[in-house]
Amino acid sequence: MSKITETQRAYNAISELVRAEILKRGSNMQDLQRFRQALDVAFYLLGWAQFEHLTREEANERIDGMARGATINAGAWKFVQQNLKGYPLRKKLDVIFHGDAKTLGELNKDYDVRNDAAHNYSRLPSEAREISAWLAGLEALVDKF
Amino acid sequence: MVSKTVSNVDDRQVLVHLGNRFVVFGSELKLPAALAFSPKDIPEVPARVPYEDEVPAKRLVHSIRVSGGAIKQFEHEGADIVFEDKDGTTVLVEAKVRERDLTRADYQRYEALFQDPQRRGLSQEVWNFNVERLHLEIAQYIQGRFEGTTSLRPLDVWEFNADGSTFHRSQVEERVDNWAARIQALYDQVTPWAEHAGLKTERTRKVLMSEELMQQFGVPDREMPVLDVLRSDQTVASFVPIGLWLIGANGRIDVVTLGGSYALIDRAKELNPPEWVVLGATRREFRPFDEVEFKRLVSPP
Numbered sequence: 001m002s003k004i005t006e007t008q009r010a011y012n013a014i015s016e017l018v019r020a021e022i023l024k025r026g027s028n029m030q031d032l033q034r035f036r037q038a039l040d041v042a043f044y045l046l047g048w049a050q051f052e053h054l055t056r057e058e059a060n061e062r063i064d065g066m067a068r069g070a071t072i073n074a075g076a077w078k079f080v081q082q083n084l085k086g087y088p089l090r091k092k093l094d095v096i097f098h099g100d101a102k103t104l105g106e107l108n109k110d111y112d113v114r115n116d117a118a119h120n121y122s123r124l125p126s127e128a129r130e131i132s133a134w135l136a137g138l139e140a141l142v143d144k145f
Numbered sequence: 146m147v148s149k150t151v152s153n154v155d156d157r158q159v160l161v162h163l164g165n166r167f168v169v170f171g172s173e174l175k176l177p178a179a180l181a182f183s184p185k186d187i188p189e190v191p192a193r194v195p196y197e198d199e200v201p202a203k204r205l206v207h208s209i210r211v212s213g214g215a216i217k218q219f220e221h222e223g224a225d226i227v228f229e230d231k232d233g234t235t236v237l238v239e240a241k242v243r244e245r246d247l248t249r250a251d252y253q254r255y256e257a258l259f260q261d262p263q264r265r266g267l268s269q270e271v272w273n274f275n276v277e278r279l280h281l282e283i284a285q286y287i288q289g290r291f292e293g294t295t296s297l298r299p300l301d302v303w304e305f306n307a308d309g310s311t312f313h314r315s316q317v318e319e320r321v322d323n324w325a326a327r328i329q330a331l332y333d334q335v336t337p338w339a340e341h342a343g344l345k346t347e348r349t350r351k352v353l354m355s356e357e358l359m360q361q362f363g364v365p366d367r368e369m370p371v372l373d374v375l376r377s378d379q380t381v382a383s384f385v386p387i388g389l390w391l392i393g394a395n396g397r398i399d400v401v402t403l404g405g406s407y408a409l410i411d412r413a414k415e416l417n418p419p420e421w422v423v424l425g426a427t428r429r430e431f432r433p434f435d436e437v438e439f440k441r442l443v444s445p446p
Contacts, residue, residue, distance in 0.1 A: 015406075022401045023380045029350040029371050033385075122357070126388030126397055 164197030
């Protein structure tokens with residue numbers, strides 16, 4: 001279990017408070033809508049940051065392992081290892097998920113959403129707002145490392 | 146309002162190509178007015194770009210066309226555009242593309258720039274294209290002194306599809322109107338179901354609809370009603386419109402209840418009669434939304 005699970009629990013708890021507030025008669029829906037959007041973006045970015053950290057560590061370990069191997073590809077992996085700082089996250093996702101095109105595709109889309117939210121201050125697209133389920137999905141991926 | 150300006154900005158319409166979008170900016174004061182530009186004025190359908198913010202500003206500036214005057218030259222005498230208004234006055238224009246409006250500091254900076262002896266005797270304007278909220282702000286200077294600004298709104302917006310056909314702002318407006326009508330129709334359907342269950346309904350609260358496509362096409366934000374379902378004075382469920390443009394669905398309304406939140410999805414194709422379903426907890430199975438399902442949602446947990 002990683003910190004992502006703790007993040008999911010925190011999100012669920014705060015979502016419950018927002019839900020209770022929505023059901024309060026006379027509460028200001030437009031304010032709650034804005035708070036909800038900010039909450040979703042914040043937890044999306046936090047969840048992704050935690051996942052990204054674990055992904056980088058996992059990819060680095062795998063690259064180290066492959067660079068130490070006695071295969072013909074070890075030289076190439078050594079080159080990657082020496083240039084690890086400039087090796088982008090998407091490539092590191094490739095290292096881990098190259099055998100699972102569906103997951104890799106979804107994570108690349110998630111990364112686009114993250115970039116839009118982090119750099120362009122965009123709200124999350126409607127289909128990316130199932131934050132709790134999305135965090136659970138990340139945790140499941142991390143469990144399989 | 147503008148005073149002592151070189152020309153009446155409200156008489157102009159400005160066409161600009163913002164990467165994929167073509168936008169005709171004009172004054173709302175002149176509405177209804179015939180549009181000065183249409184897709185027929187674009188001789189060649191341009192290739193689409195992946196990201197509009199990567200389009201060089203120079204290309205954008207060179208795409209500008211203006212009615213109510215004539216562009217004489219691009220990039221001349223230190224200005225991006227040399228424009229001659231309908232009274233024959235020459236105006237030097239600085240064109241800027243930003244995701245924000247001009248600030249007080251901008252006005253002062255341009256005032257200092259336009260005090261330059263070489264430019265001081267000329268009429269000058271700053272055209273600030275706000276690509277985030279889609280409007281064109283024109284700041285006017287006479288003899289280097291700031292006179293005021295005028296905001297031109299998008300009168301029309303379109304993009305070319307791959308086959309050369311166009312996707313217009315009116316199509317976005319039609320989808321938003323259709324979404325509002327489907328929400329009202331759903332609430333009208335739910336209201337008697339609530340009464341059958343001894344519950345009341347209220348539609349006093351609103352949420353703001355402001356989706357990305359609406360912003361891109363200059364469609365104003367719109368308030369959508371929330372339907373509250375009440376037992377005595379206690380809200381037992383709130384229907385909250387979440388969004389229209391979703392992958393694989395034609396809109397989503399969340400049903401927030403005492404027992405949890407549920408997503409109500411319209412599975413019908415766009416502009417078709419709605420087909421509302423409730424997504425289950427795993428988001429993989431769904432149930433048709435009918436009176437039985439409604440009663441189940443509003444039952445005490």
